[in-house]
Amino acid sequence: MSAPDIPxxxxxxLLMMLDLREAEGLTAKEVGERFGVSKSxxxxxxxxxxxxxxxxxxTKPENQDGAMGRRWWK
Numbered sequence: 170m171s172a173p174d175i176p177x178x179x180x181x182x183l184l185m186m187l188d189l190r191e192a193e194g195l196t197a198k199e200v201g202e203r204f205g206v207s208k209s210x211x212x213x214x215x216x217x218x219x220x221x222x223x224x225x226x227x228t229k230p231e232n233q234d235g236a237m238g239r240r241w242w243k
Contacts, residue, residue: 175223183214185204186200186214187218187242190211190215196242
């Protein structure tokens with residue numbers, strides 16, 4: 170069975186939700202209001218991403234500097 174075909178727009182929406190929540194400090198309720206979803210939907214999305222987070226596999230210290238800036242996907 171293959172993975173579901175998720176449109177890029179869904180990824181961008183999730184990334185923007187995470188950015189607003191983490192970098193701009195908006196509450197889950199505020200993020201939800203901007204995207205027309207519930208506070209619970211935002212919290213669940215954040216939870217799923219954090220659970221799926223993979224630790225850095227970089228072996229060179231110079232590659233572990235977190236150099237990707239905010240909204241790198243744009």
